Amino acid sequence: MSSWRFLILNSHYFLGANNMETFLTILLDGLQFSSYLFIVSAGLTIIFGVMKILNVAHGSFYAWGAYTAAFFIGKFSDMGLPDALGFLIILAAAIVVGVILGFIIEQGILKHMYERDEVLIVLATFGLFLVLEDIILIAFGTDPYFAYQPMALLESVELGGITRDVYGITLIGVAAVVAVGCWWLLNKTKWGTLLKAVIFDREMGISMGINVPLVYTLTFIGGAILGGLGGAYIAPTISVAPGLGTEVIVLSFAVVVVGGMGSIAGAAIGSLIIGILRAIAVHELPQVELFVVFAVMAIVLVFRPEGLFAPAKPRKI
Amino acid sequence: MFNDRTAKFLLLAALVICVGGAFAPNWIVNQFMFGFSRALAILGLMVLWRTGLVSFGHAFYFGLGAYAVAILDSKLGVSDVFLRLMAGAVVAGVAGFLIGFIMRNYRDIFFAMLNTAISMVLFGIVVKTESLGSTDGFAISASTIFGLSPETKYPLFVIITLVGLTAALAVNFYLKTTFGKLTTAIRDNEIRVEYLGFSVAHAIHLKYTISTILAGGAGALMAMSLGQVDPESMINWTVSGELVFVTILSGPGNVIAPFIGSLVFEVLRTYAFELAPQAWQLIMGATFLTIIFFLPGGIWSLIEKLGGKKNEK
Numbered sequence: 179m180s181s182w183r184f185l186i187l188n189s190h191y192f193l194g195a196n197n198m199e200t201f202l203t204i205l206l207d208g209l210q211f212s213s214y215l216f217i218v219s220a221g222l223t224i225i226f227g228v229m230k231i232l233n234v235a236h237g238s239f240y241a242w243g244a245y246t247a248a249f250f251i252g253k254f255s256d257m258g259l260p261d262a263l264g265f266l267i268i269l270a271a272a273i274v275v276g277v278i279l280g281f282i283i284e285q286g287i288l289k290h291m292y293e294r295d296e297v298l299i300v301l302a303t304f305g306l307f308l309v310l311e312d313i314i315l316i317a318f319g320t321d322p323y324f325a326y327q328p329m330a331l332l333e334s335v336e337l338g339g340i341t342r343d344v345y346g347i348t349l350i351g352v353a354a355v356v357a358v359g360c361w362w363l364l365n366k367t368k369w370g371t372l373l374k375a376v377i378f379d380r381e382m383g384i385s386m387g388i389n390v391p392l393v394y395t396l397t398f399i400g401g402a403i404l405g406g407l408g409g410a411y412i413a414p415t416i417s418v419a420p421g422l423g424t425e426v427i428v429l430s431f432a433v434v435v436v437g438g439m440g441s442i443a444g445a446a447i448g449s450l451i452i453g454i455l456r457a458i459a460v461h462e463l464p465q466v467e468l469f470v471v472f473a474v475m476a477i478v479l480v481f482r483p484e485g486l487f488a489p490a491k492p493r494k495i
Numbered sequence: 496m497f498n499d500r501t502a503k504f505l506l507l508a509a510l511v512i513c514v515g516g517a518f519a520p521n522w523i524v525n526q527f528m529f530g531f532s533r534a535l536a537i538l539g540l541m542v543l544w545r546t547g548l549v550s551f552g553h554a555f556y557f558g559l560g561a562y563a564v565a566i567l568d569s570k571l572g573v574s575d576v577f578l579r580l581m582a583g584a585v586v587a588g589v590a591g592f593l594i595g596f597i598m599r600n601y602r603d604i605f606f607a608m609l610n611t612a613i614s615m616v617l618f619g620i621v622v623k624t625e626s627l628g629s630t631d632g633f634a635i636s637a638s639t640i641f642g643l644s645p646e647t648k649y650p651l652f653v654i655i656t657l658v659g660l661t662a663a664l665a666v667n668f669y670l671k672t673t674f675g676k677l678t679t680a681i682r683d684n685e686i687r688v689e690y691l692g693f694s695v696a697h698a699i700h701l702k703y704t705i706s707t708i709l710a711g712g713a714g715a716l717m718a719m720s721l722g723q724v725d726p727e728s729m730i731n732w733t734v735s736g737e738l739v740f741v742t743i744l745s746g747p748g749n750v751i752a753p754f755i756g757s758l759v760f761e762v763l764r765t766y767a768f769e770l771a772p773q774a775w776q777l778i779m780g781a782t783f784l785t786i787i788f789f790l791p792g793g794i795w796s797l798i799e800k801l802g803g804k805k806n807e808k
Contacts, residue, residue: 312780
């Protein structure tokens with residue numbers, strides 16, 4: 179960590195004033211990108227960690243969150259309501275999307291598949307992904323949505339010679355809140371203890387009287403809310419258009435693979451690595467933007483399939 | 496081999512299809528060309544699926560095959576059908592053989608994910624590289640056969656059918672050899688296979704290479720049938736998903752299944768698209784879920800049931 183600080187504090191020596199600005203831009207872009215990747219991937223990794231489901235439909239949660247938020251932000255703005263309500267809408271969109279979609283999918287489809295092959299469940303979530311993508315098209319149409327109001331409301335700020343949108347910076351804060359929230363929930367509450375027990379040994383959990391089906395349902399809903407939150411919070415900064423979920427899901431796969439599947443800390447490290455690398459590529463060598471992300475993913479899978487920082491797993495017979 | 500009912504059926508069906516194609520309207524010929532091109536890749540994925548392996552990244556080899564054709568065409572002007580097909584299959588096969596050294600140690604979702612990662616690396620390169628056509632891809636000139644350029648698509652259709660026939664017979668034969676029979680054995684219990692004196696790693700490596708050669712050939716044929724290649728419809732992860740989808744739809748029961756499954760997929764896609772252009776993915780996804788839930792053996796298990804279980808294997 180200290181070498182990072184050294185780099186930042188002394189960067190003007192070897193970068194020059196202009197390069198200093200580029201450096202700061204890359205750093206902030208990278209952090210913002212990491213933040214949104216983390217929020218989405220945290221949901222993915224929680225679901226995987228507890229339920230052992232690699233959920234392709236997670237990309238759809240993200241897309242649904244983005245569409246729902248963008249749609250209502252636009253509607254509220256048209257009705258002349260204050261733009262500050264946008265932040266409420268973002269939170270509400272994430273929760274509504276997560277609870278409704280998460281509940282329907284877990285109860286309607288996945289619940290009946292837990293006894294079956296892991297890979298088959300991945301395929302089922304891919305089928306769900308296709309279905310959910312098209313329901314978006316039917317519900318929201320093919321035209322893009324722009325929900326710039328919350329972003330315009332926060333204006334921008336001068337930071338070390340560059341101008342940044344405050345909204346983008348708050349994204350980093352939201353990711354931090356999500357990270358701390360997850361850590362607290364897992365390590366400081368009774369719920370977290372139950373969850374860890376189920377992760378460690380599902381059958382033992384059941385025999386100790388833990389209501390595992392309920393844990394599964396709530397976990398899936400929680401993960402879905404995080405997926406929706408990622409989409410809803412990013413919505414004001416992008417044009418919300420079809421195909422949104424397709425890119426995000428492979429990026430989050432890369433994140434959780436790099437950090438180690440099923441670990442929150444891993445998702446944080448993975449999204450930092452992927453986010454910063456991608457920001458560097460975008461600014462310095464745009465041709466390799468996508469290549470870098472997946473090359474890192476492939477290399478990690480080849481040399482440390484369990485993820486860069488994943489703790490050793492207890493072996494069960 | 497000729498005592499084999501599957502082989503007999505394949506030969507007869509290929510004959511009927513080739514003759515029938517001469518009288519069939521253009522759109523039917525097209526459906527068969529697309530269907531049978533894809534079926535080649537499905538055949539390979541079926542071999543992996545029988546072993547319990549699902550690759551969520553075979554669009555890598557499919558795309559390599561397709562782009563081999565495109566680059567031979569645009570850079571060297573090669574238009575011969577067989578050269579193009581060979582190029583696609585060889586490029587993908589060599590890549591698959593090399594990557595197979597790593598891949599043979601992976602199982603379950605790690606196998607699926609590593610394949611995804613590798614295919615997305617290629618996607619990332621192609622999308623951002625101007626000389627590889629970037630997101631627009633390439634148009635491919637019409638294929639020639641031994642220097643002749645046919646006026647209709649019929650000759651290409653016959654060639655695709657015959658290539659499909661050859662591949663199906665070859666895989667059918669392979670599955671009957673000892674190494675081929677190890678497919679289901681490995682899925683059921685790897686350790687016992689090792690105790691029997693076989694190397695699981697070697698068996699999987701061979702299967703993986705076979706599947707990549709077939710996927711490359713499929714990509715090459717698809718590129719020639721479509722007359723164009725682009726990363727979104729040849730290499731992106733959704734294409735891999737589509738290939739897996741058709742594999743599950745077909746079912747692992749028999750080498751005939753991929754051909755039936757691919758045709759059903761083409762027809763399903765065409766009609767779903769005509770019926771509801773905004774909801775065709777929905778229809779596909781729902782079909783997929785239905786198959787996973789109610790028909791784990793795919794369409795083939797349905798045929799087996801209708802045919803009164805004649806035990807083809």
